[in-house]
Amino acid sequence: MRTAALETPVITDADFQKFREFFYRKTGIQFDDSKRYFVDKRLIERIEATGSDNFRQYFVGLRFESKGEEMQALVNAMTVNETYFFREQYQFECLVNSMMDEVASRRRAGQRIRIWSIPSSTGEEPYSIAIYLLERWPRINDYDVEILSSDIDTQVLQSAQRGLYTPRSVANLPKPYLAKYFTEQKDGQWLISRDLVDAVEFSRVNLSEVNDTRKFRDIDIIFCRNLLIYFDDLSRRMAAEAMFDALRPGGFVCLGHSESMSRISSLFAVRRFPDAMVYQKPMEGGA
Incomplete structure (x- = not known):
C-alpha cells in the first residue's frame, strides 16, 4: 500500500x-x-x-x-459528461413534428414505440425527450411509448436516477415546464418529478460491447449525440452496426451536430425533415 x-x-x-x-x-x-x-x-x-x-x-x-x-x-x-436540458433542441422538434408521426403510422393504437438515448449522461437528454413528448406530441396517450437510456458510466446513471440538477442545467427549460416537472430545493438545485424518473428505464451499456447491445432490439428512434466524436473510425463503424441491428426497419438515428453517419457507414439513408437531418434504417425490401 x-x-x-x-x-x-x-x-x-x-x-x-x-x-x-x-x-x-x-x-x-x-x-x-x-x-x-x-x-x-x-x-x-x-x-x-x-x-x-x-x-x-x-x-x-x-x-x-x-x-x-x-x-x-x-x-x-x-468519461466526460457535460449536458443540459433541451440541448440541440431542433432534434426534439423533429421528434414531435415528424419522426413520431411516421413511426406511429406503422403501428396500431396502443402498440409500443421504443426510444433509446445513449449516452444517458446525467439524464438531461432522456428527460428532455419525455418532456417534449408529453408537452408537444398530441398522440402520446394513443401509444405505449417506452424510453430507454444507457451509459457506460455507472456514476452518471445513479445521478440521472436521483434527478437533481443545477440552475445551469435547467436554464433552457421554459418556466412553465420547470414549474410543472421540477421542485426547487433549498440549495437552489432542481429535483425532477418521480413520474418522469419512472418513465425512463436506465441501464449500463458499452456501445462497443456486443453482449451489451444485442439486448436492444425493435427500437424505433435512437438519440446518440456527441458520443461518436470520442471514437476512432473502426469503433464508429461498430457502433453504427450495433445501432442498425437495434433499430426496426424504418427507424431513425439522431447524431450530434458535428457528427455525420454518412462518413461512418453506408447502412443508413439520410432523411431531411423540416426541423433536422437524421438517419434512417431502410425499410425491408427497400421500400
Whole structure:
C-alpha cells in the first residue's frame, strides 16, 4: 500500500501508450495526445485511490481483476459528461413534428414505440425527450411509448436516477415546464418529478460491447449525440452496426451536430425533415 511519504506516481510516455491501447480495446474510446494531461491526472487519481505504488502495479491489477470493479471506476473517471436540458433542441422538434408521426403510422393504437438515448449522461437528454413528448406530441396517450437510456458510466446513471440538477442545467427549460416537472430545493438545485424518473428505464451499456447491445432490439428512434466524436473510425463503424441491428426497419438515428453517419457507414439513408437531418434504417425490401 502507498504511504503519504511516497511521491506522486509518474505516467511515462510508454505507460500512456500502453494504457490508451488497453482502454480503447475495452471501450472503443480513443485518447489522442491532446488528452494526455487529462488521462495522466485521472490515472494518478486511480493509482492513489487503489493504494498502488506506481502505474505498473496498478495496470497489472487492473488487467487481472476478477470482478471488474476497478475497470468500472476507471471508466467513470475517464468519461466526460457535460449536458443540459433541451440541448440541440431542433432534434426534439423533429421528434414531435415528424419522426413520431411516421413511426406511429406503422403501428396500431396502443402498440409500443421504443426510444433509446445513449449516452444517458446525467439524464438531461432522456428527460428532455419525455418532456417534449408529453408537452408537444398530441398522440402520446394513443401509444405505449417506452424510453430507454444507457451509459457506460455507472456514476452518471445513479445521478440521472436521483434527478437533481443545477440552475445551469435547467436554464433552457421554459418556466412553465420547470414549474410543472421540477421542485426547487433549498440549495437552489432542481429535483425532477418521480413520474418522469419512472418513465425512463436506465441501464449500463458499452456501445462497443456486443453482449451489451444485442439486448436492444425493435427500437424505433435512437438519440446518440456527441458520443461518436470520442471514437476512432473502426469503433464508429461498430457502433453504427450495433445501432442498425437495434433499430426496426424504418427507424431513425439522431447524431450530434458535428457528427455525420454518412462518413461512418453506408447502412443508413439520410432523411431531411423540416426541423433536422437524421438517419434512417431502410425499410425491408427497400421500400
